Amino acid sequence: MTVLQIDKIKAYYKINAYGNQRTVKAVDNVSLEIEEDETFGIAGESSCGKSTLIKVISGTIKPPLTIIEGKVIYNFGDESIYIGKVNGQEEIGKVTWEKVSYIPQSSMSVLNPVMKVRDIFYDLLKSHKKTMEKEVFNETIKEHLNSLGLPIEVLDLYPHQLSGGMRQRVIIALATIFRPKVILADEPTSALDVVVQQSVLQLLREIQNENKNTLILVSHDMSILANIANRIGIMYAGKIVEVAKVKDIFENPMHPYTKFLINSIPRIGDKSDRLSIPGFPPSLADPPNGCRFHPRCPYVMDICKEKSPLLCEVAEGHNVACFLTSEESEDGKY
Amino acid sequence: MFNIIKDLFKFDGRFRFSIITLLCIILFSLLSFWSPYDPSSSYYVPSNIPPSAKYLFGTNSRGQDIFWMMTFAIKNSLIFGIITALLSRILSIFVGLISGYKGGIIDKVLMSINDSFIVLPLLPILILLKFIIGRMELTTLALVMAVFGWSWDARLIRSQVLSLRERDFTYTSVFSGMGTLKITFKEYFPFIIPIVLATTVNNMLWSLGMEITLAILGLSTVEIPTIGTTIYWANQHQALISGIWWWLTFPVIISIFLFLALYLLSVSLSEYLDPRLRIQQARV
């Protein structure tokens, strides 16, 4: 069942400072369908718009970020949440932690440094389940920490007393205590060491396996996604350029950018030369005309400079936006 | 430089207001050069005449034309404020930068001196000086105020420098062969400009306010027309009770506008110049 449907979302930052007006097209016509019981990875370089996409999906849309077009619909069977533009008006449905939770990149900026971990949990529980008793709180928290393999001792500590990995795991505990249907993780391990990273990602994988919910993981590190995702969407300059099952992405990448990405990953045991991607990612305020990758693409054709290719199905479960594989272009204006 | 002023003028209402107001006030004070009357003379016009076409601001009990007196008063007050602010800026920048970057003994010594100045009570010392020196020129008073006005800001600048010292670009400068003085003045200066600007205007506000306070208490040289001394004389002649409201009103209104303009200027300038804001605007 499709639990999250992203339909032609355009979300731009409109910045007006001292007369200079800039529009940053962070998410430009993105459509995705994400299923229940899957781990969906969104991969891309920094400033490709993936963090903005997460903001839009999680409903934290504040000026200067505005939705220009499109909609995001959560479908939980009995209820649904709608985020989008209706008749020129932005409508942002209430996205609660019980259904959709969020794991941010930097753990320190999320945990209140003057509250003990136990109090942070109370805070969370109080704001969602106002009628719970303190004893019931305590039991719920302890049970949850046990099920995740976290020591109960952390409850009495302050965030700065914990190591980075432990903090991140506390945040994961916070994010999963209500057993949400969708978990959004924005680069959850990029600030962590490789050994800690392994443990945090394994924890996420376990949670997803046990609860059969949806995990959407954003990362610039393809190796992480190889180990944990079922499907991957590659994002470039505000657009999704390829979506496929993880095996297909690595063994049969079709978009030139994806090919570059896969080939630039170093591996232990292989000292052969690796090529990096030529050129630099474009500015989202002033993206190139036509296909946004065309200035760096070795297979560029004339049509790529004028029209932007449409993301369409090229093989089973494998969608690509490239004129090499299909003739369709995006209709309408950017 | 002009681009900054143009931008700010167009888009920041506060800046517009403050620049226009300040320009008016400065122009007003420049009129003093065309004054038909000598500021130290008195009883040259009929006393206590309310504002009219002939006497725009009226006349006071000492027989002076308030309009022309005010031009001198504003000019003197402005000069006083500017001298104090400039001198104390120079001191505070120098001390703050050197102390912050060098650290060690130099820092300890400079900061001890600095803290002593913070702790010294200003008003009693000024009263004492008044008795010792007697008649103090405005410029002398400005110097004294400058000596007292640098210490708070020196500490502010020093703490900014302390944090800048640990940043990687300081090391890059060291490895580029730059010496201490070059690093503090070329690298750190742009970061402390917002603080310096904000504190300059603060300093002006403080010194003007002090001047007014001293004058009202009769502690400054009351023959020199300044905003403060005007109010002093008005009080001496019980202007409010006698109904000569125009003697007090005009200095008070002008000072309100002056203070407001200075404050808004500092706020809008430092917001514009704040490095974080500038960096944020450019990168999204």
Next chain:
Amino acid sequence: MENTEKLLTVKDITKVFTRGSLLSRISFTAVNNVSFEIEANKPEIFAIVGESGSGKTTLARIILHLIEPTSGQILYRGKDITKIKSKRDRIEFMSTVQPIFQNPFETFNPLKRVDSYLYETALNYKITNKSNLERFIADILNSVGLSIEEVKGRYLHEFSGGQIQRLSVARALIVRPSLLVADEPVSMLDVSLRMSIVNLFKELKNDQNVSIIYITHDLATAYYISDRIAIMFRGDVVELGPVEAVLARPLHPYTRVLKEAVPEPTPTQKWGGKINFSAIEIEEFSRVGCKFAGRCQSVMEICKKAEPKYSSVDNRMVKCWLYK
């Protein structure tokens, strides 16, 4: 006569940090008795790999003379850097070693034009005279893959992270150093951009005879470019040797753990096993005996009591009781 002078000798360097006031002091050893050497005239890339808290950044700062060690010696071509007092000595030292920092957006002052650093360096070290300055800078920029047109007059925020790291390398190369100390130079860049900087380092070693100390937590790039590698854990160098040997057949248990934790970019080979470790890092620092004993699969009684000594095994150094 053979030149047996080493470019860099790090000898028994220890750094102890103390925190706290007169009444309660906590001290912890960030770097514990580290020694290694870099040859002159034989350029190599020497990787120092460790997680956060391993002491690698502290070690880098000591080598760059930005921090004083608590004990031990650092010798550049035989000269002790703690004896550097005069400006002339400093300039000589800095012409031998230059840093590359981790965060590209902190490396330069965001309020200054970036090219000013290039001009400063060239003039301060008297590398060239004013008439040749422009051309010299243009050549240096070309050698790192940048052009003077794209750099001139620009400010920091107009560049991407990768470009700034290249600029950083260009600035360092102006003085023709023999050694670059690069502290996590690519960890703030996207994985796809890392390759370009890392390839640049390879070029520098091969074409310009520059040795590089490459500090990172990323085993994959370390493997890709380095010749020798040192693995650090909580202040100790636990294994040191040629990179192929150390990573293909790791001897120290920590090296094994580290290697296994690196995600393979192959979807068919997923991680196995589970990792558990302490909640609080400080615990591990103040442990008696081998610091890794708490997590080690092959821990023995002696590991908890005494710090292991270095043994030479199979052309490498290992600090572990398993190899006595």
